[in-house]
Amino acid sequence: QQPVQSPQAVILREGEDAVINCSSSKALYSVHWYRQKHGEAPVFLMILLKGGEQKGHDKISASFNEKKQQSSLYLTASQLSYSGTYFCGTTGPPGAGSYQLTFGKGTKLSVIP
Amino acid sequence: GAVVSQHPSWVICKSGTSVKIECRSLDFQATTMFWYRQFPKQSLMLMATSNEGSKATYEQGVEKDKFLINHASLTLSTLTVTSAHPEDSSFYICSARDPGLPQETQYFGPGTRLLVL
Numbered sequence: 001q002q003p004v005q006s007p008q009a010v011i012l013r014e015g016e017d018a019v020i021n022c023s024s025s026k027a028l029y030s031v032h033w034y035r036q037k038h039g040e041a042p043v044f045l046m047i048l049l050k051g052g053e054q055k056g057h058d059k060i061s062a063s064f065n066e067k068k069q070q071s072s073l074y075l076t077a078s079q080l081s082y083s084g085t086y087f088c089g090t091t092g093p094p095g096a097g098s099y100q101l102t103f104g105k106g107t108k109l110s111v112i113p
Numbered sequence: 114g115a116v117v118s119q120h121p122s123w124v125i126c127k128s129g130t131s132v133k134i135e136c137r138s139l140d141f142q143a144t145t146m147f148w149y150r151q152f153p154k155q156s157l158m159l160m161a162t163s164n165e166g167s168k169a170t171y172e173q174g175v176e177k178d179k180f181l182i183n184h185a186s187l188t189l190s191t192l193t194v195t196s197a198h199p200e201d202s203s204f205y206i207c208s209a210r211d212p213g214l215p216q217e218t219q220y221f222g223p224g225t226r227l228l229v230l
Contacts, residue, residue: 002156032218032219034221039226040223040224041119041206041221041222041223041224042157042206042221043221044218044219044220044221047218087156087157089219099145099147099162099210099219100147100159100162101147101159101208101219102159103156103157103158104156105155105156106156
């Protein structure tokens with residue numbers, strides 16, 4: 001089942017913050033966040049496995065809610081290099097095919113000077 | 114992060130020819146690799162899961178006889194698009210799962226852009 005991402009697109013000025021959401025109607029085993037720049041392959045940002053988990057790197061962080069049905073990606077003090085399309089990918093419970101990622105439709109983030 | 118390479122980066126071919134794309138994990142052994150296809154401004158769609166030493170598992174709607182996958186070693190998976198047609202033109206991306214990292218962490222190759230004339 002494809003996760004739902006919101007918003008579809010967002011435009012920020014440098015230094016502004018943004019939140020991208022990824023949700024599912026069913027409990028998820030894990031959530032993966034990737035950023036893809038035009039014409040390039042997705043780059044892994046982070047993975048969340050536990051309900052209530054939060055993690056971050058530099059000024060990009062993410063959370064996974066207790067019910068494991070929603071994850072949010074937080075970008076603070078955005079930089080021009082943050083521009084790209086952000087995808088969340090989700091997996092189901094352990095078992096056959098559990099490593100397969102199902103991606104949301106993506107959120108296009110544009111950071112302008 | 115782990116490094117995954119793809120070759121070639123891009124290819125242009127005539128309709129009816131076959132094209133082989135290689136996906137390599139450079140600094141880890143990948144028992145499982147995945148092949149995705151991405152059309153312009155769309156999300157990544159999983160085509161198949163490639164398991165070392167066994168047959169690939171194809172997603173619904175993906176023709177296994179058209180998209181041949183071989184995962185002969187722990188560091189190499191190949192995707193061959195047989196008798197390619199213009200509608201096969203797309204961005205093909207592989208990813209590999211690093212078994213040494215949190216269970217489902219996948220790293221993507223740089224992608225191969227295929228244009229069939």
